Amino acid sequence: MPVSRNASDRRVVPAPAAEVFELLATPARHPVVDGSGTVTDVQERTPERLSPGARFGMRMHWGLRYKILNEVVEFEEGRRIAWRHAGGHVWRWLLVPVDETSTLVIEEFDASTSRVPLLLLLIGAQRRNQRSIERSLDRLEAWARER
Structure with missing residues (x-):
């Protein structure tokens, strides 16, 4: 059986789906929820809000400072947003309203479209x-409780 290179988790957060989506669709706010500690800021000419097919650049830091260009590849207002960069793998957020004040949030790292699957395996990307x-x-949950 092949080893999965994907990763995901889910959480109900105390915020309406529209507010969570707005946070995720605003690149300048991505450092607020970045759990990797690598996202530092947006690059110049990055749109204020993401839309289908939008390209946006982020400043990153993982040992070294670098920049990465992403493209929105999935977009359903208030429900789904996903982007990928040159490596081909996808970061996806799915939002399912639970009620008016809470949302089930699913975050996924999808390596099934990766152009560098061996590299992902070698660097332990899934873990x-x-x-x-x-x-x-x-x-994200802390942001929702503090907003």
Whole structure:
């Protein structure tokens, strides 16, 4: 049986889906929920709000400072947003309203479309990304409670 390179987790957060989506669709706010500790800021010419097919650049830091360009590949207002970069793998957020004041949030790292699957395996991306997702959901929940 092949080893999965994907990672995901879910959490009910105390915020309406529309507010959670707005946070996720605003690149300048991504550091608020980044559980990896690698997202530092947006690059110049990044849109204020994401939309289908939007390209947005982020400043990153993982040992070294670098920039990464992402493209929105899935977009359903208030429900789903996903992006990928040159590596081909996808970061996806799914939002399911539980009621008017809470949302089931699912974050996924999907490596099934990766252009570098061996590299992901060698760097332990699945394990690292699983921890990052758990921390992202912790941060999202804290944001929801403090807003």
